[in-house]
Amino acid sequence: MVAARPELILASASPRRLALLNQIGVEPDHLIPADVDETPLKNEIPRKLAARLAHTKALAAQHKARQTGIGDNALVLGGDTVVAVGRRILPKAEMLDDAAASLRLLSGRSHRVFTSICLLNPSGGSKRRVVETRLRFKRLSNAEVDAYLASGEWEGKAGGYAIQGIAGAFVIKLQGSFHAVMGLPLYETVQLLRSENYPIEFNWLNSTSGI
Numbered sequence: 509m510v511a512a513r514p515e516l517i518l519a520s521a522s523p524r525r526l527a528l529l530n531q532i533g534v535e536p537d538h539l540i541p542a543d544v545d546e547t548p549l550k551n552e553i554p555r556k557l558a559a560r561l562a563h564t565k566a567l568a569a570q571h572k573a574r575q576t577g578i579g580d581n582a583l584v585l586g587g588d589t590v591v592a593v594g595r596r597i598l599p600k601a602e603m604l605d606d607a608a609a610s611l612r613l614l615s616g617r618s619h620r621v622f623t624s625i626c627l628l629n630p631s632g633g634s635k636r637r638v639v640e641t642r643l644r645f646k647r648l649s650n651a652e653v654d655a656y657l658a659s660g661e662w663e664g665k666a667g668g669y670a671i672q673g674i675a676g677a678f679v680i681k682l683q684g685s686f687h688a689v690m691g692l693p694l695y696e697t698v699q700l701l702r703s704e705n706y707p708i709e710f711n712w713l714n715s716t717s718g719i
């Protein structure tokens with residue numbers, strides 16, 4: 509007899525995280541966004557912040573799910589992306605000014621993106637990974653910054669940019685995982701899911717992906 513696939517809850521409101529899971533053929537059974545305070549603790553370093561928030565989001569979604577009586581036996585996947593210049597954590601851009609300040613700081617410099625994922629199992633176990641990606645942006649002219657701000661692509665993005673859009677053209681160098689920068693490291697996600705007996709097959713992609 510083939511064991512039933514465990515249910516999967518994605519603890520996220522991010523359309524990018526869902527799209528990245530779908531890209532590898534994973535369709536979560538439930539989407540439960542976790543509304544958590546993302547303020548860094550005093551002196552918290554970027555890597556620790558990403559790991560803590562991925563864990564907190566997964567726990568919050570698990571709690572919400574159990575309160576509403578769904579997914580008692582489900583795996584819960586949370587993620588968090590933090591952009592940093594040295595120890596300085598850049599905010600998730602909510603206002604134009606945040607995005608403008610971040611872009612001017614990133615222009616012509618190197619920075620790091622830390623993306624953490626956390627997978628909870630129903631018996632209380634948790635597994636985490638943090639993926640660090642180093643990037644270097646070209647020097648941005650004022651006209652480029654203004655055009656980028658006008659695009660609106662920065663909204664809700666850590667560090668005020670989205671690598672999967674126009675800002676892909678700002679990247680001179682990337683060492684790490686493109687998908688982690690976008691919100692979910694695919695290799696590590698597959699590793700964690702498989703370690704909890706969540707089957708991931710790649711063969712179906714041949715006929716349906718259109719790539």
Ligand SMILES: Cc1cn([C@H]2C[C@H](O)[C@@H](COP(=O)(O)OP(=O)(O)OP(=O)(O)O)O2)c(=O)[nH]c1=O
Nearest residue numbers: 520521522588589665666669670671689690691
């Ligand atoms: C740097 C970068 C971030 N981002 C996105 C990924 C995340 O959605 C967001 C960082 O904020 P997060 O707090 O990691 O995620 P979120 O609030 O969007 O979603 P949730 O907490 O519900 O899972 O920025 C990009 O889409 N592209 C990029 O290049």
